[in-house]
Structure formats: structure tokens, C-alpha cells
Amino acid sequence: MYKLGYRIKCERRVMIRPTEMFDNIDWNNDLTIKTPAISDIPQIGKLFFESYSGGIDYEVFGHQSLEEATINAEKVLNTYKSNNILDGSTLVFDKNTNELIAACMAGISGYCDNDFSEIGEVAVKPAYRKLGIASNMIKKALTNLKKISPATILCVTIGNPAEGLYHKMGFFSGVKFTNMYLR
DSSP states (O other): OGGGTEEEEEEEEEEEEEOOOOSOOOOOTTEEEEOOOGGGHHHHHHHHHHHHTTSHHHHHHOOOOHHHHHHHHHHHHHHHHHHSOSTTOEEEEETTTTEEEEEEEEEOOSOSGGGOEEEEEEEEOGGGTTSSHHHHHHHHHHHHHTTTOSEEEEEEETTOTHHHHHHHTTOEEEEEEEEEEEO
């Protein structure tokens, strides 16, 4: 491929695990947990914009504007809403500031074989990372998606620190794929 002028843009990995019921998800009392609604799209877009800035995906794919991040949030939310319930998705607010600090967008997109569900986005503001919020959102997604799907997949850019969290959460590494571009 290199002889033909192609170069690697990024490498991503599909990860999969069975859905599972988690009985006790231990949320911090300073947090408010909510299922997203279409009216939350502007806040979700802002969260995506702030959470992903400076991360590996922005290094690879380029920096999105706030408007582009909001369009992405709307697209993801509408995809899951149109194919099933939004119960697999979670919004997390700081009770003290009423600020959206984390989101997990999950459901069935219709692009996966075997009716597998997917986790399309996991975003946590940098100041709230390493507090177990992402793990709890994934547990909630897996629990709620168990009703409609035997397994859940996600895609992660290789080199993203979140890949380690997904391994800890029981996701198995699957197919690696490479996006290329013609120079």
C-alpha cells in the first residue's frame, strides 16, 4: 500500500463482551444520574467538545468545533433512540454545579451483526476522571442492554488510555482495523 502512496491515518480496535446484570452500581452521592433526552443534545455536545479536546482521537482525526461536537451528539443520540430505548445511555451531573460531567451513549445502531449492542461514546470531563464514573456508566449500559442484546461492542483508537479501562471491564480485544489515506 505504501508503494501506491497510501499512509496510515489511525488504527482502531473492536472490543466485545457479553452484556451482564450489575446489581449494585455505587454512584457518588454528589452525582445526579439521568437517561438522556433530545433536549440534552446541546449539553452533550459541549461535554464531547471539552472531554475529547487534546485526546488521541483529536490528534488523529482533527479538532472538532463545538458545533461539530453537538452535531455528533445529536447523530449518536438519534441513532440509538430510533433503534431502541435510550436506557443504555447515561448522563452524569455534578449535583453541586448542575453541570454535565460525563456521558455514555449506548444502544443498538443497526450496524452490528447478531443484534449486538454498542457503546458509541464514553466521555468524562478531565477533572472528574479516575473516580469510577466511566466504569459505572459502562456497568449501567451493560445492565440495561442485557434486556435487548447478548453482547456489547465498542471501538477504541489504539493508544487511547481508555483501552485499559475496557480491558478491566471485561471487554476482549477483537479485530483491529486501519484507516488509510492517499497521500
